[in-house]
Amino acid sequence: MSARAIIIGAPRSGSGKTSVTIGILRALARRGIRVRGAKSGPDYIDPGFHEAATGLSGVNLDSWAMAPALLNALAGEAAENADFIVLESAMGLFDGIPGTPGRSGAASDLAALYGIPTLLVLDVSGQSTTVAAVAKGFAAYRPDVRIAGVVLNRLGSERHRKLCTEAVEALGLPVVGAIMRDPTLTMPERHLGLVQAGEHDDLIAFIDRMADMVERSLDLDAVMQLAAPLLPSAGDFTCALPPPGQRIALAQDNAFTFIYPHVANHWRKAGAELVPFSPLADEAPDPSCNVCWLPGGYPELHAGKLAAAANFRRGMVEFARAKPVHGECGGFMVLGKALQDAGGTIHRMLGLLGHTTSFAKRKMHLGYRQARLLSDCSLGPQGTVVRGHEFHYAQTINEGNDQPLTDLADGQGAPLGPSGYRRGSVSGTFFHAIARGD
Structure with a gap:
């Protein structure tokens, strides 16, 4: 039986995708679920956090760099060896390069190709009901990309949460998470992105803090219900890089x-x-x-x-x-x-x-x-x-x-x-x- 999958997307980098993804991965793994992380695009740091959170190797799924057959083979392999897949978007959900349709490198390509619903993480600091306009734009931008739910991030107060939630849910989009502003949960960065997983002095404790945040702030059962089966077409590894030696x-x-x-x-x-x-x-x-x-x-x-x-x-x-x-x-x-x-x-x-x-x-x-x-x-x-x-x-x-x-x-x-x-x-x-x- 194939795994169910969901994409964690956002309008831009820095919205909190990685923290939410790592927290969900770890929280589900602590429940005994075989969960695997995936990353759209060419990221070599986040998969290390995904593996540390789950115990299963992460995978990159890149619609530009990988031929369709290789993309299908990697997606199918990941789905065969897990019960649930959390696919983290690189940058913004629709960010890729112009060119062949479906091969931009954006996470939205994968959402459309495999019918994977997207959980949209929105940084609502500095705004309130305007968040509904952002969510509506995402929901309408590509008819073949389904925004299934919303997580509100960096909320300042209970009143802030109520205003944002009511505005988004009036659109018919469920809000399945509300994360209060907490600077202690910020992930350290350097010039090429996040500090690598292996450089954290107490990596598992750090990841468990992310999982605790998710358990407090998200309805994990609702998140899992939003997911859909990942059922890629047949693929092969013809275009994979062969080993350079024995x-x-x-x-x-x-x-x-x-x-x-x-x-x-x-x-x-x-x-x-x-x-x-x-x-x-x-x-x-x-x-x-x-x-x-x-x-x-x-x-x-x-x-x-x-x-x-x-x-x-x-x-x-x-x-x-x-x-x-x-x-x-x-x-x-x-x-x-x-x-x-x-x-x-x-x-x-x-x-x-x-x-x-x-x-x-x-x-x-x-x-x-x-x-x-x-x-x-x-x-x-x-x-x-x-x-x-x-x-x-x-x-x-x-x-x-x-x-x-x-x-x-x-x-x-x-x-x-x-x-x-x-x-x-x-x-x-x-x-x-x-x-x-x-």
């Missing part, structure tokens, strides 16, 4: 955490073994592995420690003599010659590629990317098109003289030019690969 040395610590769960899970299902090591603990990749993968993360916050990790450096240089190494975003920065931190200090990096990156002068790079590989590498053979996402503030301040890795375009196909670098079997790029292009 045994993959995977950097994994507070500097290297940004790997999509669906990518790692597919590698394991395809028979690959992931062998973690910690550069921050001065560990080197296991020499018995046949490929090394440095994911994104926050190396700019740990540049001094990485620069001093002599065993890590020696092991990486030795590994790269004969075996492929690939770095994404933060991993790409560490593969370079040097990294300049926010204070302007330049730290020596691995030097397996010749570029230098800087976090001293921030410039946001954000958006979907489609890359055509200019040569064989860990992402695939020459000519392969890979879809992914770029989100970073660091800049390249010295290009070096390595060969370009990809010919890059944005999500709408506008050319961005060569991107990333390759030197022998070492490759790296600022963009995070999500799936092969269809």
